[in-house]
Amino acid sequence: MTENLDNKTVISMRGVWKYFDSLPALQDVNLDVSAKERVVIIGPSGSGKSTALRSINRLEEIDKGTILVNGLDIMDKSNNINLIRHKVGMVFQQFNLFPHKTVLQNVTLAPIKLLKLTRDEAEERAFGLLKKVGISEKANVYPSMLSGGQQQRVAIARALAMQPEIMLFDEPTSALDPEMVGEVLNVMIALAEEGMTMVCVTHEMGFARTVADRVIFMDQGQILEAGEPDLLFDNPRHPRLKFFLNHIL
Amino acid sequence: MAETEEKQSAGNIVMVTEGGAIPNPHEFHLINAWSISLTLALTSLFALCIIWPEPYLRILFYLPDGIVVTFQITLLSICFAVPIGFITGIGRISQNRCIKLIASTYVEIIRGIPLLVQLFYIYYALSRFFQVSGIASAVTAISICYGAYMGEVFRAGIAAIPRGQTEASRSLGFNRFQTMAYVILPQAMRTILPPVGNECIAMLKDTALVSIMAVPDIMQRARSFVGTTYLYFETYTVIALVYLVITLLLSKAVSIMEAKLNYYDRKSR
Numbered sequence: 213m214t215e216n217l218d219n220k221t222v223i224s225m226r227g228v229w230k231y232f233d234s235l236p237a238l239q240d241v242n243l244d245v246s247a248k249e250r251v252v253i254i255g256p257s258g259s260g261k262s263t264a265l266r267s268i269n270r271l272e273e274i275d276k277g278t279i280l281v282n283g284l285d286i287m288d289k290s291n292n293i294n295l296i297r298h299k300v301g302m303v304f305q306q307f308n309l310f311p312h313k314t315v316l317q318n319v320t321l322a323p324i325k326l327l328k329l330t331r332d333e334a335e336e337r338a339f340g341l342l343k344k345v346g347i348s349e350k351a352n353v354y355p356s357m358l359s360g361g362q363q364q365r366v367a368i369a370r371a372l373a374m375q376p377e378i379m380l381f382d383e384p385t386s387a388l389d390p391e392m393v394g395e396v397l398n399v400m401i402a403l404a405e406e407g408m409t410m411v412c413v414t415h416e417m418g419f420a421r422t423v424a425d426r427v428i429f430m431d432q433g434q435i436l437e438a439g440e441p442d443l444l445f446d447n448p449r450h451p452r453l454k455f456f457l458n459h460i461l
Numbered sequence: 462m463a464e465t466e467e468k469q470s471a472g473n474i475v476m477v478t479e480g481g482a483i484p485n486p487h488e489f490h491l492i493n494a495w496s497i498s499l500t501l502a503l504t505s506l507f508a509l510c511i512i513w514p515e516p517y518l519r520i521l522f523y524l525p526d527g528i529v530v531t532f533q534i535t536l537l538s539i540c541f542a543v544p545i546g547f548i549t550g551i552g553r554i555s556q557n558r559c560i561k562l563i564a565s566t567y568v569e570i571i572r573g574i575p576l577l578v579q580l581f582y583i584y585y586a587l588s589r590f591f592q593v594s595g596i597a598s599a600v601t602a603i604s605i606c607y608g609a610y611m612g613e614v615f616r617a618g619i620a621a622i623p624r625g626q627t628e629a630s631r632s633l634g635f636n637r638f639q640t641m642a643y644v645i646l647p648q649a650m651r652t653i654l655p656p657v658g659n660e661c662i663a664m665l666k667d668t669a670l671v672s673i674m675a676v677p678d679i680m681q682r683a684r685s686f687v688g689t690t691y692l693y694f695e696t697y698t699v700i701a702l703v704y705l706v707i708t709l710l711l712s713k714a715v716s717i718m719e720a721k722l723n724y725y726d727r728k729s730r
Contacts, residue, residue, distance in 0.1 A: 271628055297634040308629035312647050312725050321643060322633040354725040367629075374633060 220247040221280075222378055222409055223268055228277035230263055230433075237263045238274070239433040247377075248407045252420040252441070255430035256456060261413045264430065265380050268411065269300045282377070298326065301371030305383040307363040309355040309370070315342065316351040319370045327374065334373070341369040345399050361392030365399055372403075379403065381412040417460065421445060429453045495709060502705045509698070516692055520683075520699045527682030528703070534596060534678060535665045538603040542664070543657065545608025550615025551641075564612065571609035577670050579606055584674050599671040607664050611657060618653035619645060651722045658715030662708050669704075679703060 223245035230238040237260045245251050253261040266272040267279060270286050270293050281300060284291045310318050319338035323329045329337070342348040345365035347358075355363055364384055371379060381400065385393045397419050404410055404423045414420060420427050421441045429437040429444065429452075437450045448454045509517040552564030571579070584598040593601070622645050630640040672681035683700045687693055 269632055271632060294634045294636050297632060300632070302629075302632035304625060304629060306623075306625050308623075308625035310626065310629070310644055310648075312651075322635065325639065325643065326634050356725065371633070 221245070222247050222282055223411070224278075224280040225264070225268070226278045226280075228264070228267065228274050228279060230260075230267060230272060230274045230276075236433050238267070241277070241433070241435055243428065243435065245378075245409065245411060247409055250404050250410045250423050250425045251412070251428060252424040252426075253411065253413045253428045253430060254415070254417070254420060254456075259430045260433035261428075261430045262382050263433075265382050265411060265413050268378075268380060269297050269302055271302075298374050299377045300380060301374060301376035301378070302380045303364070303367050303371055303382065303384045305387050307355075307360070307367045307387070309363055309367055311355050314352050314354055315347070315358070315366050318355065318366060319373045322370070323373050337373055338369070341372050342366070344372075344402070345369045346395070359392060360388045361395045364388065364392075364396045368396075368399055368403070378409045378411070381410065381414065383413050383415070385414065385416055415460070417445070417457075429456070431456070495713065498705065499709045502702050502709065506699070506702045506706070516690065516695050517699060520686060520692070520696050521703075523686050524679060524682050524699070524703060527677060527679035528707075530596075530676065530681075531665065531668050531678040534599050534603070534668045534671060534676070535661070537596075537600045538607065538664055538668075539661050541600065541604035542607040542611055542660075545604060546611025546615050546657070549608060549612025550619060553612060553616040554620060568609045568612050571606055576602065576606050576667055577673075580670055580674065595671065595674040595676040599668070599674065599676055603664060603667065603671075607660055611660055614653055614656045614660065615649075618649040618656075621652055622648050654722060655715060655719045658718065659712075662711050662715070665711070666704065666708060 221244050223243070225241055225243040228238050228241040229236065239260075241260075241264055243251075243264070253265065255261045263272050267274050268281065268286075270279075274287065279286050281296055284296055286293060286296055309315075310321070313321060316335065316338055319341060320329075320331070320334035323334040323337060324331060339348055339351065342351055345368055347362055347365050347369070350358060350362065350366075355366065358366065368384075384400065385396050388396065393416065397416060400410070400412070400419070401423055410423075412419075412424075424441045426438060427441045427444045428435055429448075429450070431452050437444060437448065437453050444453070445457065448457055506521075510521055549564045549568060552560045553568070555561045555564070574582075580599065580602045583593070583602045584595065587593075587598075626644055626648065627640055630644040631637075635643065668678055669680040672678055672684055675681065677685075679700060683696050687696050690696070
């Protein structure tokens with residue numbers, strides 16, 4: 213799995229600490245992600261996996277350590293975080309589509325306003341993406357008319373419209389009815405096959421096993437174990453991971 | 462995450478002043494409180510004027526100048542109070558502690574002083590330092606007062622938008638201002654506009670206070686009419702009905718606007 217990767221490191225977290233009040237949410241997290249690598253983060257709730265993910269595009273501000281994205285220190289005030297975020301797409305558990313905009317407007321808003329695309333260019337790009345996530349026939353409806361799975365696929369299209377180099381997924385299927393999980397995972401698998409760099413927090417172990425180049429297990433704000441999915445799932449070494457896998461499978 | 466979002470969106474507008482009750486836009490029955498009130502007001506007004514044109518019709522014809530002045534003061538005050546309210550609302554949720562304190566202190570002080578006292582203060586008390594016309598001091602006092610009330614409406618409306626909306630917008634690369642302009646405010650408008658409309662109606666009613674400073678609004682016209690004719694009952698009956706008709710029509714306008722703003726929230730059911 214690792215042999216098809218080139219060695220360029222696109223995300224680098226070094227000695228990252230984050231506190232919520234006095235409670236440490238991240239404790240000395242170190243993580244490197246190479247271009248085109250698919251990393252899946254698993255762990256019990258409250259383990260800091262979402263916090264770790266959200267700190268990569270600075271939705272959470274870390275208290276200590278450094279995070280480099282494409283070689284740029286995201287906490288450095290001289291680097292424009294908004295420009296860094298152009299290249300880092302994010303998909304949320306709760307979809308967070310803009311309810312006052314149609315599906316098409318959701319996808320075209322950022323390219324028009326931020327990348328200065330014309331409306332035609334942005335809509336052409338949007339229709340391409342909506343077709344890719346299989347929802348182009350719903351372009352002109354409002355998000356409230358869509359099912360959860362459809363909304364999440366629109367959210368993926370919205371993030372892709374900025375043509376990011378990295379995609380972050382924060383439990384993208386956790387808020388979905390079981391029968392809708394598959395349609396979202398299929399979109400993510402297709403994206404992975406195209407070579408998108410992905411970091412994904414999920415409870416979908418099947419997805420982790422088939423798609424991930426590397427699985428990270430976190431608990432209590434620490435990375436306890438990391439490795440290729442087959443190795444990690446079949447021969448877990450850390451007792452906490454053994455316990456976790458026994459209880460979710 | 463899901464829990465906090467629910468809590469945030471559940472936190473809705475808290476009314477801070479009494480305004481005319483805005484008709485429920487989903488209420489389609491022909492007979493409701495609003496239609497009964499309007500019918501009663503209009504029929505009594507017409508009946509009085511037809512049965513006893515003297516003095517009722519004479520009173521009614523004496524008023525139009527005052528209605529114009531009342532609307533002038535109201536509209537001018539809205540033009541100032543809404544921006545003041547917006548800035549105050551933004552200030553109250555600012556991450557900058559200093560701005561937050563200034564905005565909160567302003568709201569706290571203004572809400573603690575009766576509007577009538579504020580009017581007198583600007584018109585009479587401050588006249589030691591500078592003289593302003595009745596209308597100017599009326600507009601100033603009402604704007605400052607209602608700006609504070611509306612600040613609360615704006616604050617609550619913006620705070621009711623789930624945090625995920627901001628996060629989605631910021632993660633795309635929008636800065637704080639763009640997020641406010643493209644994502645938060647258009648959604649907040651839906652919750653903000655009805656109570657703001659309500660405040661504007663309350664404001665129109667409160668302009669009656671300015672008659673005390675000899676500003677020739679509806680109320681002042683009535684007082685001067687009474688001053689020469691001593692027809693207290695007849696004059697104030699007409700005045701009450703005129704105010705009622707105006708506020709009922711305006712609250713209907715607000716409710717129509719509210720219904721139009723709900724365009725995107727219809728479920729597929």
